[in-house]
Amino acid sequence: MSSIAIDSHLHKAIRFYQASIGKKAVMAVTGVVLFGYLVGHLAGNMQVYLGAEQMDKYAAFLHSMPLLLWSVRALLVASVVLHITASLQLQKLKLDARPAGYVKKEAVDSSLASRSMIWSGLMIAAFVIYHILDLTTGAAGAVQFRELRAYENLVYSFRRVPVSGFYILGMVLLGMHLYHGLWSIFQTVGFSHPRYTPVIKRLAAWVAILMAAGFISIPIAVWTGLVGSNL
């Protein structure tokens, strides 16, 4: 008789998550989901340069498939919850692991992005909450907020300087978070190679910079009148 008792999948999953490497793997996978969403979101946003009609058509198009829209939203919310929960648990581990700190501590060879992930992440979370209230539900939006008038809402919102400022700050932090997050995905799931890892890091930096620049270009376009001058 075989003496092998095979663990149930649930038992395995729980034990896996209990290990910090398991939590990191969950962060990596949910990070991929959230990154995928950002790419789609940026692609959608870039249509602002094609004019109000195209932008609003796109918004209506997304809302024309409620089942898909809400499935994606559910997946995103689940990913965000898992990503943040794991990160807070890892942060607690960090605080517990060094109760007495150094009088002097120097960072020799690490990026600011890597050392500030928890802070950039929390700021991004705060930004996302505001962003949804501002441009999705309109609760914190400009006075003129009208549902599904994506183009107008965006222009009126970004004409408020503090809102644009907060947005730009959020996107700079997002860029930093993306840089460390993107290459970390590979390291965390176990892919590291002296030939490919430097390439992955460079690509991660470029993707992060381009995506942040893409998002930041929108409030700047509103200020300079490139977008929304007819409103």
Added chain:
Amino acid sequence: MRLTLHVWRQKSASDPGRMIQYEARNVNPDMSFLEMLDVVNEELTVKGEDPIAFDSDCREGICGMCGFVINGVAHGPRRGTTVCQLHMRKFKDGDVLYLEPWRARAFPVIKDLVVDRGAFDRVIAAGGYISVPAGSAPDGNAIQVPKQNADLAMDAAACIGCGACVAACPNASASLFTAAKITHLGVLPQGQPERADRAMRMVAQAAAEGFGSCTNIGECEAVCPKEIKLEVIARMNRDFIKAAWTNRGTSSATGGAG
């Protein structure tokens, strides 16, 4: 040369400890850092004060016994070097240096700059071994190892277990150490039988000792006197993830002799 030292002094594990300032006069640039401290300690002893406690043994960078933080950097400013191999010519006359012990919950301070690294021994005991048949010695080249695996194993085996990786890590994680051991045995044919269990057990032991979790920051690699690469941590992650999902758990689940 002449240096100002701010040294962490702590009488015992229960003493709160504090930084105390000392002047190091007549420092010869050819001295190693530990020889410089020996001279300071001689003066302290003559004055009837308690000398500064620090660990050392081989003093040639191979045993892993020495190590403390100099101005916020584990093992001091020179890359790939233990403090025993760090020479005073690396410093300038009039430099002010802060000396602190490794800081981690899993490395409690015993005295001054000496910490208890027993946690590392327990991580090794959890899985840093291979099973070999007793009896006559096997043929030298009976088991063939590809050159690149031999090199990888040797690079990982260079880890001397000094603890600088933990000291430098903002998470106080022992990932570089644990991963070096897992890689060292995991890329060799002799290490295969226990490979999955090794990853599971050593990772679990490191967590149980209270070390933090890796967030891919890379400070460990930068201060490692043996220049162990972050790549070993990816290998550990891979072994662990694979083992966590595919290992059938012969020993733990049945409670047998294993």
